[in-house]
Amino acid sequence: MxxxxxxxxxxxxxxxxxxxxxxxxxxxxxxxxxxxxxxxxxxxxxxxxxxxxxxxxxxxxxxxxxxxxxxxxxxxxxxxxxxxxxxxxxxxxxxxxxxxxRVRAVGGRFIIPGDTEWPSQLDDLGDGRPIGLWTAGTGSLRLLALRSVAVVGSRACTAYGAHVAGELSAQLAERGWVVVSGAAYGIDAAAHRGALAVGGMTIGVLACGVDVAYPKGNTELIRRIGAQGLLVSELPPGEHPNRFRFVLRNRVIAALTRGTVVVEAAVRSGALSTARRARDLNRHTMGVAGPVTSELSAGVHALIRSGSATLVTDAAEITELIGAIGDDLAPERSGPVLPRDLLEPGVARVLEAVPATADGAPVERLARLSGLPPDEALQRLYELSALGYVERHGAHWRAVRRRN
Structure with missing residues (x-):
């Protein structure tokens, strides 16, 4: 003993x-x-x-x-x-x-397992579950986390990455989702700002005390998150971050949210640790494709290529994965509806058979190619001629060149 x-x-x-x-x-x-x-x-x-x-x-x-x-x-x-x-x-x-x-002095509180505000999904971390969470800001962490998504990525992001992170986060906030990130430079900051810009709710999970603004360059952003959203940390007031605390912080982001979107990340980016933890916790892991020439997209592309992440391009596709079944479906993507798309099947088959060559083709050949009797094929050809799709030259028919 x-x-x-x-x-x-x-x-x-x-x-x-x-x-x-x-x-x-x-x-x-x-x-x-x-x-x-x-x-x-x-x-x-x-x-x-x-x-x-x-x-x-x-x-x-x-x-x-x-x-x-x-x-x-x-x-x-x-x-x-x-x-x-x-x-x-x-x-x-x-x-x-x-x-x-000290935490009450900054408008905060300390919540522990068993409190009504404790998010039960953090229990998925097992023995690594937080001992408690220091929070500062408004709203119930448990309720906000029920409909939340993490948006993470490289600190040294490109203008493309910052734009995409901001747009995705704004779209998610407008759909009623809470955007969660780490309040760091780069993608994290862009994600928070995107949500705040549209009056949305955002949660910053810190690797320091909730009364410490780190990094210093994000002091005003962190203040805004605390005023409009929620700051969360495992570390008590006054504690400062170190390299390992950033990595450990990522597991809370992954467990707290319904899914994680990686916008930009190099092959050895710390943001990938959040994605891996999300995957291990059976959360949805998503990635945004970037330029194939950019090193900051290589890590995301590797995740997608290995099947560890699903490719997403907008908030609709994200919410379809993490939202309620049948309620958050993304719209089906298709090109513009062209006039020829509205043709009846028989008419469309005849049109497909008509060559665009100067010589054209006789009715008999067009009937054979379209699978219609010659009389019906001839009728369809005159309908197509009235619509401006084909024209007759003697006994032959040829297609009229048009954009649609």
């Missing part, structure tokens, strides 16, 4: 049961203790920590924190002395109540 000789006494910061709202008996309710313990765990661990995830599947969060503090940890897969020591090293000075106050 592992012990921590410097374990704080009950009631001190880091105990897992910091002061909270009092119950009628003067203590802290079990629900409050669970929330405060999960707040503390978001400080102790990194997003997607499967070791703590498995532990939380067996014990309340408050018991997990107490076990870490005391070093009295039962046999647990993946939890060794080094990992336990790392958790314990982060305990001193932590104040979950202060974290909750």
């Amino acid at each position: 592992l012990r921590n000789p410097q374990a704080p006494r009950a009631g001190e910061p880091g105990t897992g049961a910091p002061p909270g709202p009092a119950t009628a008996s003067g203590g802290t309710s079990a629900a409050d203790a669970e929330r405060l313990a999960r707040v503390l765990l978001t400080r102790l661990t990194e997003p997607g920590d499967a070791v703590v995830g498995r532990w939380l599947g067996q014990l309340p969060a408050a018991d997990v924190v107490r076990a870490i503090r005391a070093g009295a940890v039962p046999e647990h897969p993946g939890l060794d002395a080094a990992r336990l020591a790392a958790y314990q090293a982060r305990l001193p000075g932590l104040d979950p109540v202060d974290d909750l106050n």
Whole structure:
């Protein structure tokens, strides 16, 4: 059994049961203790920590924190002395109540599994499910996520990619869909802006605290997302991003939404990790084709070619895949209706048989080619002549050149 000789006494910061709202008996309710313990765990661990995830599947969060503090940890897969020591090293000075106050100061809240606002689809992440989510903005995350789609792609996108991402997101927002992305430069920013431009709802899933604007160049955009939509993060207030947190953030985007659209991505783009997670979670994965000469389209093309993603070109095709069966059908694509498309079948067959050569062909040959009796073929030829499709030259008929 592992012990921590410097374990704080009950009631001190880091105990897992910091002061909270009092119950009628003067203590802290079990629900409050669970929330405060999960707040503390978001400080102790990194997003997607499967070791703590498995532990939380067996014990309340408050018991997990107490076990870490005391070093009295039962046999647990993946939890060794080094990992336990790392958790314990982060305990001193932590104040979950202060974290909750900090997020409330920016109009936010902390939601956990079991809350009415918790999106149950995140449970598909198994042991990697978020311990809790820090949010800032308006609306219920659970309700907004029910009809949401992720639009992701390269940070160093082309003008083509930014235009397509913005157009798709605006179209999706106008159809009542919530656009989800990572608030990064490039495709992410274009997706958010497209939804916001038409008064739509958008969710930014961050790799930092919801009170931290990163990247700095998107400060105003992130502020607008928080005002008009919702900011979401696994990381507590004040936390800054690193390379691994961006990758781990992508799994939340994939799990939260009905499907993921990759607009532009190079072969080694981080956006492809979101697509792969979406595929592994049985979400719809979609890709937008780009110029074959562009390296930023190579990753998307590879996804489509391998069958891992479905080619989409507009919001109608996206919503047909992720929407309600029979309700969100994309219109059938066809060219313009031409006058010859309206011809009756027998008339059309005769027209197809008439050559466009100067010599033309006699009625007998046209009747044989169209499969009609000579008298009927002759009647159809005169109908076609009245419509301007054919003309007679002696005993022969020839087609009149026209555009349709």
